Amino acid sequence: MTHYRYPRAQDHVPLILLVPGAPLSDGHWMNRWAGWSEHCRVLELGLWDEPHRNTWVNKLNLAIRRADRPVVIVTDDIAALALAWWVEFEAVAQENPVLGAIVVNPPNMDLPGADRRLARFGACPRQTLPFTAFMVGDLDASAAQQRSTIRLAKDWGASPVCDHVRGDWSAGWMMLQDLLGEVPTASVAPDWTYDENLAVRQALRQWAGI
Numbered sequence: 001m002t003h004y005r006y007p008r009a010q011d012h013v014p015l016i017l018l019v020p021g022a023p024l025s026d027g028h029w030m031n032r033w034a035g036w037s038e039h040c041r042v043l044e045l046g047l048w049d050e051p052h053r054n055t056w057v058n059k060l061n062l063a064i065r066r067a068d069r070p071v072v073i074v075t076d077d078i079a080a081l082a083l084a085w086w087v088e089f090e091a092v093a094q095e096n097p098v099l100g101a102i103v104v105n106p107p108n109m110d111l112p113g114a115d116r117r118l119a120r121f122g123a124c125p126r127q128t129l130p131f132t133a134f135m136v137g138d139l140d141a142s143a144a145q146q147r148s149t150i151r152l153a154k155d156w157g158a159s160p161v162c163d164h165v166r167g168d169w170s171a172g173w174m175m176l177q178d179l180l181g182e183v184p185t186a187s188v189a190p191d192w193t194y195d196e197n198l199a200v201r202q203a204l205r206q207w208a209g210i
Contacts, residue, residue: 012069014099014180016040019060021077022048029169030076036173045082053121056082057089064097072179073101074172078117080106084125084156092130100132100179102172103158104165105141108148128157134175136161 016039018030024042025031034040043063045056060082064071075083080103086092112118135158137149146162153160163171 013039014070014072015067016176017060017063017067017071017073018042019045019073019075019079019082021045021051021075021079027167029165029167029172030074032168033074033173033176045079049117051078051117051120053081053085057085060086061090067097069097070099071097072099072176074104074176075101075106076104078107078115078121080104081118081121081124084129085121087129088125088127094130096130098131100134101129101158102134102136102175102179103156104136104172105138106135106149106152108145109152110148111144124152126152126155128155132179133158134161134179135159136163136165136172136175138162139164 016033016037018034018040020028020030020042023044030042034042041063043059045051045059047055056079060073064073064086073083083101083103090096092098107115107118109118109124112124118124133156135149135153135156137146137160139162141149141162150160152158161175163169165172
């Protein structure tokens with residue numbers, strides 16, 4: 001288990017690590033966020049088509065250790081597994097440098113054969129994450145994908161959210177500010193209508209059996 005030390009953490013602005021699971025286009029919301037704040041940094045894990053679990057975890061671990069300040073991690077796609085395996089390998093407990101995480105569009109872990117990249121990671125860790133987390137599924141995703149997302153959120157102890165992850169994804173930026181304590185939780189709202197909100201939440205609870 002790694003022990004982290006950084007001086008006067010309360011005086012440091014947290015580093016936002018933006019961790020994609022595939023190469024980013026210029027207009028991707030992660031690149032846009034990185035341009036909005038000097039405290040946002042894109043961490044490219046590489047080996048996109050044939051990801052190597054230990055290499056990805058080591059790159060994430062090194063970025064966290066080099067930050068020398070608290071960190072918030074935002075993952076997209078299969079990069080969620082790098083985060084989960086970092087928690088597993090490092091035996092991360094409540095006392096750790098990660099303040100929270102936003103896990104966006106994780107892969108369908110109920111159908112690992114549907115994405116050959118998943119075989120490179122082995123079984124998906126299912127333990128509760130030791131920090132505050134949102135798990136965001138796309139509102140337009142298939143029912144199977146949404147079922148997988150809500151189950152994974154339940155296992156990881158993350159708050160499930162469905163949203164349209166498009167453009168600048170301003171709702172996600174608000175979630176990030178909530179994790180940083182910059183806005184009250186009540187102001188964090190996904191980009192959906194009231195009726196969509198009720199319908200999606202009811203459907204997700206039914207699919208997850210909760």
